[in-house]
Amino acid sequence: MSGPLWQGPGQHTDTLPLLHRRNGSHAADPLDDLAERFEEVIAGAVHPDEIAAVLESDGVTDDHIRLTYGRPDSFAIAEELYDRVPRSFPEPPREAAGVWHAGLLGCLLRGLVFALPGLAYVLGAPLLRGASLAPLLAGALTGWVWNQALSHRAYSWLGLGDRGAAARSLMLGAPAGALLGAAVATASPSQWQAAAFAAAQALYLSAATVLLVLGRERALLCALLPMTAGAVWAMRADLPVALRTALLLCSLAAAVGLAAVALARTPRTPGTPVPGGGGPRAWAGLLWSRLPRPGVRRGGPVPWWRLPFARTTARPAGPVAGNTGPGADVLLMPGAGTALPAPVRRPVERPARPVGPRLGASVPYGLFGLGTGVLVLYTALGDVLAEGPGAVVAAPSAVALTLSMGPAEWLLHRFRGRAVAGLRASTTAPAFRRRAAAVLAECLAAFLAVLFALALVVTLLWPDAPALSGARLSTLLLIGTVLWTGLLMQSFGAVVAAAAVCCAAAAAQTVALLAGLGSPQVVGLAVAGGTAALLAGLVCVLLGRATAHRV
DSSP, X not given: OOXXXXXXXXXXXXXXXXXXXXXXXXXXXXXHHHHHHTHHHHHHOSSHHHHHHHHHHTTOOHHHHHHHTOOSSHHHXXXXXXXXXXXXXXOOOHHHHTTTXXXXXXXXXHHHHHHGGGHHHHHTGGGGTTOOHHHHHHHHHHHHHHHHHHHHHHHHHHHTTOHHXXXXXXXXXXXXXXXXXXXXXXXXXXXXXXXXXXXXXXXXHHHHXXXXXXXXXXXXXXXXXXXXXXXXXXXXXXXXXXXXHHHHHHHXXXXXXXXXXXXXXXXXXXXXXXXXXXXXXXXXXXXXXHSOBTTEETTEEOOGGGSSSEEEOOOOSSOOTTOOSTTOOEEXXXXXXXXXXXXXXXXXOOOOOOOOOOGGGGHXXXXXXXXXXXXXXXXHHHHHHHHOTTSOOOHHHHHHHHHTHHHXXXXXXXXXXXXXXXXXXXXXXXXXXXXXXXXXXXXXXXXXXXXXXXHHHHHHXXXXXXXXXXXXXHHHHHHHHHHHHHHHHHHTTOHHXXXXXXXXXXXXXXXXXXHTOSOHHHHHHHHHHHHHHHHHHHHHHHHTSGGGGOO
16 A cells, blocks of 8 residues: 555544754764763773773673674774763762871871880889890890781781781780790890890780780870889989889780780671670680580581480480481480480571681781891991990980881871872873872981981980981981881882891891991991882882872
8 A cells, every 4th residue: 555544534644753853964873872871981991992891791792783883893882982082080089089098196106105115124224234135135026027927917807807807816926926025035044034024025015016906006005104104213213123123014014904905805706796795704705705515616516426425316215305206316315314306406607707818928027027127226236236235325216216107107108198199190101100209209208307306306315325426317317218118118018029128138237247347337327228229219110100009
């Protein structure tokens, strides 16, 4: 048939509908609608393959592309969309911009609690009179190495969101570290007073590690107050040995007790209350929860041959409550003659735990603590170790380095935050490298300025402190550069390289001093300068890559 279809007398409709066309002689390209739909994704893409991946994940197949858009595949349409839409990189949300923010007061507090334990040597000077220095230093270095590795493992669990696993690692690792440090320090106990001081030092290092990892800096500061007050008092008056010992034991007991309470109040698993409800009963609850139960063991039910019962499938003589019929599994208590139904073992549903960190991953952090600890000790005691007890002790240098760790931590966060901001603002790789180098120089200069000011202030306040000569000040600033750049590499995950460089520098300085290759000041200056230059070069190579700054 031809012509319209009549609907009724006097009414008819056209065969073809009215088509609304856009202005112009050509039909609209359906690719415009696709570009409008994925405009944000296309504008923020850095390569056409990124657009192709988004299209494929959205279900746009090659067959659909050929039928609808007239292009061969997703890669062809992605290249056309990439050329059609101009580049526009939106700013990330504010949460991502402030991910590296750190409070200055909190960092300063951590630096203070790092430095205050050094006053224990001032308060306990009569106990250490005539004692050998090597066992004390060996015990301190052992504690630094162990607790550095332990801190990394606990922080790794915290990063996975499992505070219970972090508390368990601290609960097991802290006592082991205290025993190891005490054993090393008291290997040759020539004087029982010095051996007891070294053992107490190892115990304090373990307790302080627990409090610092769990974020209890204020509690640790309160624990150190009796010892700090006693040390300041001892600088002005001669205190009896009994009072000095009592003040030291008071701070030690406070630190250990607060660490135990902090561990006891940490849930074993997220959302699970601590047995005993926390407080004084928490440790008893934890120990009670660890005791074995009859017929239950960790990892599954106890096999039948370990149960104190005999298993049989015989029908009991009389009715048994809970029996389900002939052949029911029953347990016969020996000597009782009474049959009991076998308990129904249902699988225990345990919350899923994240895959834990490897133990070997914490070893480089311990080695980094060993290398930096030896370099700091040489900065303070290099003359004493080379020339004997009559040499000058550069205690203000060690105190200044320890106090500067608080501002160093804050500057590390500031560098990472400003580097991420520079990564967003840069459009080329050379421009980003220039921005990163400028931020690095600014943060390192700020840290060295703080270290220089602290060294001057501590030297002026310290009684009978050695003069801060040019060589000593240069060595101190170079060691500060080593510490800050090493910590910066550690924060970026390059801890193996930082640990290798610092341990090699410590070994080189030890060999040079033992062989008598030069004066301690010249050797220390040369080793510190070479190490600082090498770490600075590694930092520039590492941080010049944009991929190293991914959040």
